[in-house]
Amino acid sequence: MPSPAPFGLLLDVDGPIASPIERRIVIDSIVDDLLTLAAAGIPIAFITGRSDAFMREQVVAPLVAGGLDAGAHVFGVFEKGGCWAPVTPQGLDVLEIDTVVAVPVALKTAVESLAREHYADTMFVDDGKHVMISIEQRTDVTSAVYRDAQLRFIVEVERIMAELAVGPGFRIDPTIISIDVESVLLDKDLGAARALDWFAARGVSAERWWSVGDSRSDYLMADAVHARGIPVAHVDVRPGDGMLDRPYDVVVESDLIHDAAGAAFLRRRVAELD
Incomplete structure (x- = not known):
């Protein structure tokens, strides 16, 4: 050893x-x-x-x-x-x-579609994620503008999770440059x-x-x-x-x-x- x-x-x-x-x-x-x-x-x-x-x-x-x-x-x-x-x-x-900790496909599709269709001016989808959803701040957007959009986006994600009956096993985790939706594990x-x-x-x-x-x-x-x-x-x-x-x-x-x-x-x- x-x-x-x-x-x-x-x-x-x-x-x-x-x-x-x-x-x-x-x-x-x-x-x-x-x-x-x-x-x-x-x-x-x-x-x-x-x-x-x-x-x-x-x-x-x-x-x-x-x-x-x-x-x-x-x-x-x-x-x-x-x-x-x-x-x-x-x-x-x-x-x-x-794969056990991957977000449901329906949730991933809905959240990423929301970002692409309604928030593309402030954030983008990280397409490289395998088990999480990550929506990241655009580098040409100021922190203040992003924070405002982030708050509105989180409210809409919460609505989507409720509509899809996503249980307590998944959470929204915002950071200074992103919004993650992930397993609580x-x-x-x-x-x-x-x-x-x-x-x-x-x-x-x-x-x-x-x-x-x-x-x-x-x-x-x-x-x-x-x-x-x-x-x-x-x-x-x-x-x-x-x-x-x-x-x-x-x-x-x-x-x-x-x-x-x-x-x-x-x-x-x-x-x-x-």
């Missing part, structure tokens, strides 16, 4: 890794430092609500282009635990999908559990873990680690939304937020390797 790594990383994508404004990695050091950490044997898992298609294009492709080490332990969990795949030097490996703790189990099945472990995210739900990643009795700390890269009280350390990167905070965090983890 190999020795545990000094630490492991559970990383949300939108916010700490990809710019929530440009929806891509814009800070070069983030890719460089992820590659350095992976080559050093640090287990890294991306735990995101994003689709595998987004991850392939915006996160995995830069890692592959940068020369991801063949011995790296990198894993991706998408749609908040609804699907997952290893990340290899050739790209994403075989994708596994949990999906969340960041499920994603973290999938990642930890994947690492453990391959004999990969860490003395402690860091989780990093910009939403209150991202604390669930650290919750999942803490529940297993493993030391963990959470890095909140958008503390202005309110930091949560937890039985483990919750830290911030000075006054930095989003991917600037994520970049600073990764740079400090690389420095620990020296």
Whole structure:
């Protein structure tokens, strides 16, 4: 059994890794430092609500282009635990999908049609989702305009769910740039559990873990680690939304937020390797 790594990383994508404004990695050091950490044997898992298609294009492709080490332990969990795949030097490996948690087809059709036919001026459908519905803010629309449209859209989705008699097993989860409709079983703790189990099945472990995210739900990643009795700390890269009280350390990167905070965090983890 190999020795545990000094630490492991559970990383949300939108916010700490990809710019929530440009929806891509814009800070070069983030890719460089992820590659350095992976080559050093640090287990890294991306735990995101994003689709595998987004991850392939915006996160995995830069890692592959940068020369991801063949011995790296990198894993991706998408749609908040609804699907997952290893990340290899050739790209994403075989994708596994949990169809049990998929939204009903009738609901998906109705919600996506509503977005396309009546809200196309402010949002668009993420066609890459397998088990969720995700309607995302257009990048040419201001946050204020989007928030107003988002509130109206949610009311209409609630009406659709009532008409279709969708039970309590599904919920609407709005974020600063999207509206997700998903199974209540999906969340960041499920994603973290999938990642930890994947690492453990391959004999990969860490003395402690860091989780990093910009939403209150991202604390669930650290919750999942803490529940297993493993030391963990959470890095909140958008503390202005309110930091949560937890039985483990919750830290911030000075006054930095989003991917600037994520970049600073990764740079400090690389420095620990020296």
